[in-house]
Amino acid sequence: MGFIDCDSHVLENEDTWSYLSANDLQYKPIKVALPEAPPGAVKRAPAPPVSIWLVGDTWVTAAPVNGNMRNNANTYEDGVGIMTNNAGRIEDMDTLGIDVQLLLSTFFLGVELENPAAEIALSRSYNRWLADHVEPQYRQRMPWAVRAPMRSPAEAIKELNFGKENGAIGMQVRGLEHAMYLSDPFFYPFWQHANDLEMAVFVHLGDATRRIDSQPIGRTISNPASMMRQLFPLMAGFHAILASDFDKRFPNIRWGFLEGGASWLPTVTTMDARLRASAEEFLSLRPITPETIEEKQVFVSIESDDPIDYLTGVVGENMLVGGTDYAHNDRGTELGSHTFISQRQDIKAGLAPKIVDSNGRRLLGVKEDFRPAPPANLGPMKHVKGASTANGDPILVHTLVTV
Numbered sequence: 033m034g035f036i037d038c039d040s041h042v043l044e045n046e047d048t049w050s051y052l053s054a055n056d057l058q059y060k061p062i063k064v065a066l067p068e069a070p071p072g073a074v075k076r077a078p079a080p081p082v083s084i085w086l087v088g089d090t091w092v093t094a095a096p097v098n099g100n101m102r103n104n105a106n107t108y109e110d111g112v113g114i115m116t117n118n119a120g121r122i123e124d125m126d127t128l129g130i131d132v133q134l135l136l137s138t139f140f141l142g143v144e145l146e147n148p149a150a151e152i153a154l155s156r157s158y159n160r161w162l163a164d165h166v167e168p169q170y171r172q173r174m175p176w177a178v179r180a181p182m183r184s185p186a187e188a189i190k191e192l193n194f195g196k197e198n199g200a201i202g203m204q205v206r207g208l209e210h211a212m213y214l215s216d217p218f219f220y221p222f223w224q225h226a227n228d229l230e231m232a233v234f235v236h237l238g239d240a241t242r243r244i245d246s247q248p249i250g251r252t253i254s255n256p257a258s259m260m261r262q263l264f265p266l267m268a269g270f271h272a273i274l275a276s277d278f279d280k281r282f283p284n285i286r287w288g289f290l291e292g293g294a295s296w297l298p299t300v301t302t303m304d305a306r307l308r309a310s311a312e313e314f315l316s317l318r319p320i321t322p323e324t325i326e327e328k329q330v331f332v333s334i335e336s337d338d339p340i341d342y343l344t345g346v347v348g349e350n351m352l353v354g355g356t357d358y359a360h361n362d363r364g365t366e367l368g369s370h371t372f373i374s375q376r377q378d379i380k381a382g383l384a385p386k387i388v389d390s391n392g393r394r395l396l397g398v399k400e401d402f403r404p405a406p407p408a409n410l411g412p413m414k415h416v417k418g419a420s421t422a423n424g425d426p427i428l429v430h431t432l433v434t435v
Contacts, residue, residue, distance in 0.1 A: 033385050034403045035370040036392025037125070037133040038333050039236070039290045039355025042162060042176075043095050043113040044085075044139040051160040056153035061085035061139075063094055066250045082250045085139060088150060090242045091249060092143040095360070105361035112415045113359040115165035120415045122173060124358070128367060129408025132398050133358065135166065135176035136204050136236055136290075144210075144240035148183040155181045159191055163198035171199035173404065175396060177234050178202070182209040185221040192225050201397055202232030202288075207269025211243065215272035220281075227282040232395060235269045237262055237291040237364065259363070266292040270330065271300050274320060275307075279328040286329045288395050290355060291364040293335035297346050322348025331395045334387065336369040340379045349383055353392040367416065371408050 049060045065083045082101070083094040097114050098107040111117035112124060115135075125133055137158060145151035162176050178195035180188035180203050192203060203226060205214065212218060214235070226233055239262050241247060247258070270289050278285065305319040325347045332347065333355040334340065343352065354373060357365040366372070370388040393400060 033374070033389050034131040034405055035129045035354070035388050035408065036396060036398060037128075037130045037356050037358065037370070038288060038331075038353045038392050038395055039136065039364070040133045040358035041099075041113070041136050041138050041360050042115050042165075043097055043099055043108075043359055044137070044158065044161075045097055045114050047114070048139070048161045049154070049157050051157040051164075052153055056149075056157075059087065059147070059150040059153045061087045061154070064091075084250055085143070087143060087145065087154070088147055090144050090146065092139060092141075092241050093250065095138050099359050100361055105365075106367075107417050108359050108415060109417055110415045115162065117415070118165075118167060118170045118174065122170065124413050124415050125173065126405050127409055127411065127413050128356070129370065129405050130356070131173065131403050131405045132392075132396060133174055133356075134201075134234070134396060135162065135174055136234065137177070137179050138360070140179045140204065141206070141236060141238035142241040144242045145183075148181065151181040152184055152187045155179045155187075155191055159194055159198075159200075163194070163200075166199055168199070172402065175199060175201040177204035177232075179204050180222060182219075182222075185218075188222050189225045192222075192229060192231065196229050196231065200231070202226070202234050202286075204234050204236060205269075206238045206240070207235050207265030207267065207272075207289075208239070210240075213272045214269045215276045215278075223278065223282045223285060227284045230284045230397075232286040232288060232397070234288045234290055235266060237266050239265050263292050263296065267296055267300055270297075270332070271304060273328065273330055274300070274325070275304060286331065286395050286397075288353070289330070289332045291333060291357060293364075294332045294338050294343050294347070294352060295335075297332060297343060301346055322346070322351075326350055331391065334373075335364070336366050336372045336376075340373075340376070340383065340387070344380075344383065349386055350391055350394075352387045353395055354388045367413070368408075368410050371410055 052060055063083055064086050084091045085094045095101055098109060099113050100107045110120050112121040158179050166174055166176055176199060178191050178200045180191045244261055266289055273287050301320045331351050331353050333353050354370050356367045356369055373388050374384045
């Protein structure tokens with residue numbers, strides 16, 4: 033049994049924007065380091081002093097090149113997060129037993145680009161940077177997702193074509209884009225072209241920072257309520273696809289909903305049944321079945337401690353997948369999650385291999401016989417190092433990250 037990682041990240045840096053044309057340099061993000069709070073003031077988190085990408089009149093947190101945003105977790109060293117050391121990243125994947133790892137953006141999780149020209153320019157630069165930094169010999173093991181300019185359908189189609197030719201297997205979006213739901217007809221040209229190219233759509237946890245009320249500059253998660261706000265677009269995006277006819281209209285698209293866990297699924301499917309009953313035959317509830325979700329090709333990545341057996345009653349056994357969040361250090365990061373899931377004793381026999389392997393192969397389009405990684409060996413990882421507490425004890429991201 034191999035492992036398929038449906039959620040990992042790259043860390044944008046100054047080199048990412050070196051692909052801007054001369055005419056587009058006006059849109060280049062400016063990296064600004066925010067100072068420490070003065071004595072007596074309420075301190076920001078994360079620490080150390082956070083940096084932001086300032087783009088026009090908007091901003092988003094700039095992850096450090098080692099991925100350690102809070103100075104309290106593991107660091108990604110030797111260029112494995114900024115994609116200057118692909119061989120090293122493969123070594124870490126081999127330690128974890130991961131055959132294939134999907135690469136996703138960090139910058140575009142939270143930035144909101146109101147200017148269409150800026151969005152086109154930065155999307156183009158990001159896509160060309162990543163295409164250049166994932167050399168052809170690594171693309172089978174590290175496919176990536178295009179970021180398309182979501183205000184500009186014609187330009188988005190160009191970026192999808194570029195991605196298809198350079199190792200991308202899908203496009204990355206959020207559950208709400210520019211305050212529009214994924215089922216909005218405005219996006220139909222995007223989905224039609226992805227369908228024609230047989231590319232997936234990866235809907236990742238995240239929200240446009242500037243659209244979050246009472247959001248202090250420099251903090252994308254300012255309080256627990258803000259964290260729940262991050263989850264809402266993912267749920268809304270899932271319901272937009274679930275309640276649409278996209279399985280008929282765009283039958284070649286596989287939809288992946290990533291990094292929010294799956295514990296919210298029963299809420300969305302139950303409310304969908306109630307909404308339909310209110311609009312049709314009053315209180316005649318017809319919940320979405322696992323068979324319908326499978327027909328719609330909707331996959332959801334789980335957290336390793338999710339109530340898996342219960343959730344399979346909602347979505348079935350064939351649509352849950354695993355992810356590590358490699359290159360990040362936050363609530364969704366569990367580098368050893370595939371091993372942990374495969375060792376759980378509280379789920380039915382035969383289910384774990386589907387979640388950690390075969391379901392992910394269907395989402396990413398990975399062939400069954402492509403199994404280059406050795407069996408997982410959760411010893412020390414060569415390019416992921418542990419931060420330490422004051423007494424020298426290593427700090428882990430959950431209990432599953434190796435140091």
